[in-house]
Amino acid sequence: GAGVSQSPSNKVTEKGKDVELRCDPISGHTALYWYRQSLGQGLEFLIYFQGNSAPDKSGLPSDRFSAERTGGSVSTLTIQRTQQEDSAVYLCASSLEIRQGPYNEQFFGPGTRLTVL
Amino acid sequence: DQQVKQNSPSLSVQEGRISILNCDYTNSMFDYFLWYKKYPAEGPTFLISISSIKDKNEDGRFTVFLNKSAKHLSLHIVPSQPGDSAVYFCAASARDDKIIFGKGTRLHILP
Numbered sequence: 001g002a003g004v005s006q007s008p009s010n011k012v013t014e015k016g017k018d019v020e021l022r023c024d025p026i027s028g029h030t031a032l033y034w035y036r037q038s039l040g041q042g043l044e045f046l047i048y049f050q051g052n053s054a055p056d057k058s059g060l061p062s063d064r065f066s067a068e069r070t071g072g073s074v075s076t077l078t079i080q081r082t083q084q085e086d087s088a089v090y091l092c093a094s095s096l097e098i099r100q101g102p103y104n105e106q107f108f109g110p111g112t113r114l115t116v117l
Numbered sequence: 118d119q120q121v122k123q124n125s126p127s128l129s130v131q132e133g134r135i136s137i138l139n140c141d142y143t144n145s146m147f148d149y150f151l152w153y154k155k156y157p158a159e160g161p162t163f164l165i166s167i168s169s170i171k172d173k174n175e176d177g178r179f180t181v182f183l184n185k186s187a188k189h190l191s192l193h194i195v196p197s198q199p200g201d202s203a204v205y206f207c208a209a210s211a212r213d214d215k216i217i218f219g220k221g222t223r224l225h226i227l228p
Contacts, residue, residue, distance in 0.1 A: 004160070033215070039125055042123075042220030043161070043206060055217060103152075106216065108160025 004109035025094030123219035140207030147209040
């Protein structure tokens with residue numbers, strides 16, 4: 001497809017379970033970002049990948065959160081031992097690169113709505 | 118510590134009038150600013166951006182103004198249309214660093 005895709009679109013899980021969220025960025029985009037939006041909150045940065053550089057993990061809220069980007073393309077965000085406060089919409093975005101200007105316009109996927117019961 | 122602040126959670130504007138969405142930032146290293154628009158159940162989409170070397174950027178009905186001394190930017194939409202009803206996110210970045218988003222302002226265009 002032409003845009004960023006994310007799966008699943010909705011995920012309901014029980015507290016304590018692990019979940020994996022997937023992001024397929026736009027082909028050729030070297031930068032990939034994960035954000036989450038909790039109810040009534042803005043877009044909270046979680047992590048970004050830029051080419052072969054070490055990812056910036058400074059936004060991950062705890063060590064239960066991790067992300068991988070395989071082959072410079074698909075990314076998976078994993079949340080271990082989910083808690084109710086993890087409930088949010090998780091958004092993935094990609095851009096050509098991270099450099100400022102027209103090249104860093106981020107294209108967002110539709111998000112995954114995670115509900116932890 | 119919120120580096121990008123949108124202090125109005127919501128705003129209602131009559132169709133045809135001007136919508137003004139405000140944003141304040143605290144990090145003086147920010148030098149690139151963006152606005153994104155988000156409809157329900159969709160990801161945000163890029164709307165307009167401005168570099169710190171400018172104080173105004175216009176694209177059709179959308180104009181972004183930047184006041185560096187006040188660390189303030191605003192998005193003007195004129196005339197406002199029903200399709201403009203959405204959540205608008207202000208965002209900023211320092212050179213070649215990640216983009217930081219505000220909490221968003223929900224804009225309602227009234228018929």
